[in-house]
Amino acid sequence: MVLDDKFIGRHQWENVEQTPMPKDIPDVDEVGATSAPLLSASYFIGAKCKPYNDDFMLCKDEKNGGSVECLKEGRRVTRCAIDVLKQLNKHCFDEFKLHYTCLEQENHRLGNCRKAEQIFNKCVFTHLNLEKKIPEVKEQIHLKESKIFHGNGADAGLVKAFLAKKEEPTN
Amino acid sequence: MAIPFEGLIPYTIMAAFFGLAGHGVGFVRYWDNGWKNDRFDLDEFDETMMKRDFFLTGVKRGQTSEAVAPEHFKTQQPQLEQYWTANRNQFFLLRERLYKGYVSGVWDLS
Numbered sequence: 290m291v292l293d294d295k296f297i298g299r300h301q302w303e304n305v306e307q308t309p310m311p312k313d314i315p316d317v318d319e320v321g322a323t324s325a326p327l328l329s330a331s332y333f334i335g336a337k338c339k340p341y342n343d344d345f346m347l348c349k350d351e352k353n354g355g356s357v358e359c360l361k362e363g364r365r366v367t368r369c370a371i372d373v374l375k376q377l378n379k380h381c382f383d384e385f386k387l388h389y390t391c392l393e394q395e396n397h398r399l400g401n402c403r404k405a406e407q408i409f410n411k412c413v414f415t416h417l418n419l420e421k422k423i424p425e426v427k428e429q430i431h432l433k434e435s436k437i438f439h440g441n442g443a444d445a446g447l448v449k450a451f452l453a454k455k456e457e458p459t460n
Numbered sequence: 461m462a463i464p465f466e467g468l469i470p471y472t473i474m475a476a477f478f479g480l481a482g483h484g485v486g487f488v489r490y491w492d493n494g495w496k497n498d499r500f501d502l503d504e505f506d507e508t509m510m511k512r513d514f515f516l517t518g519v520k521r522g523q524t525s526e527a528v529a530p531e532h533f534k535t536q537q538p539q540l541e542q543y544w545t546a547n548r549n550q551f552f553l554l555r556e557r558l559y560k561g562y563v564s565g566v567w568d569l570s
Contacts, residue, residue: 298545298570306535321529323516324509374527385525393523394497397506441497 317364322374325389328397329406330377332421333413338369373417380416384409387451391444399431401440404448406431494521545570 293300310316322330335342345366348359377385388405395401410421410431423429489498499506499521510521515536517524547568551557561567 292569296568296570297543298548301540301542304537304539304541306537309535319529319533321516321524321526321533323513323523323525324506325523326525371527374525378525378527382525389523389525393521396497396499396501 314360315364317367318371320367320370320374325393325397326374326385328399329385329389329392329409330374332423333377333417333419334370334373335424336419336422337373337417338366341365341369373419376417377413381409381412383451383455384412387447391447394443395440398440400436400438402444403431403436404444405451408448408452492520494519496521 291299320327327334341362345359345362348362349355352358384405388402388409391402391405392399399406406421413419413421421431423431490496499510502510513522514520515538516522516526516529516533545568548570551560557568
């Protein structure tokens with residue numbers, strides 16, 4: 290910082306972790322996926338990890354928000370999400386990428402990327418046996434064929450090109 | 461009653477320059493976002509997630525589907541901190557600071 294040894298008000302610093310986690314709390318990896326892939330995978334994480342998530346929320350309810358008491362349940366939630374992301378990256382990497390790049394171009398609006406979502410959902414269903422199901426709604430909006438709002442419409446063309454490229458080697 | 465084309469030249473030029481300005485700014489924004497469209501209608505959660513994305517990827521609007529975050533991500537929480545000073549952001553201009561310092565003898569460049 291300029292002149293920070295001359296004027297105390299100009300002195301700035303970053304806080305650094307001085308007190309690491311105690312040894313008796315087991316280590317857990319953090320989820321490394323960014324916002325668009327997480328949004329894309331969210332319903333599958335929800336489908337696969339429902340018991341762990343419910344358990345965590347129940348613990349939080351019972352322990353008055355328990356930020357210390359529910360660490361074990363929290364670690365399970367994180368591990369489960371990581372596991373789903375690993376599976377998605379392993380089996381449906383291309384479809385996953387197609388969907389989240391579309392979301393990233395479309396301001397993360399799921400409704401503008403239905404074509405990509407369709408093939409992604411199909412791939413996940415065949416490989417991981419997980420199905421997207423929006424909870425507590427009358428109509429599953431992502432299964433609707435005709436819709437009014439389409440975003441910038443690049444989605445359909447990209448999916449068409451993707452499918453064409455995918456079918457090339459077999460011919 | 462046809463309008464002679466000479467009469468429309470100024471309007472053509474004006475329209476062309478408006479178009480150039482608009483599309484130029486649009487292009488620069490698209491480029492600055494890493495060849496992506498702007499985000500809009502962002503709430504606090506989105507802003508937070510975008511900060512998190514930046515910490516994970518190191519670039520603006522970067523995305524990765526990596527399942528496990530790097531080790532250093534676990535403890536990161538950069539936060540700028542400063543001491544409190546009485547006159548911070550009280551002066552609009554540098555000239556005001558210089559004037560006050562010159563008159564009172566107390567130079568406050570906080």
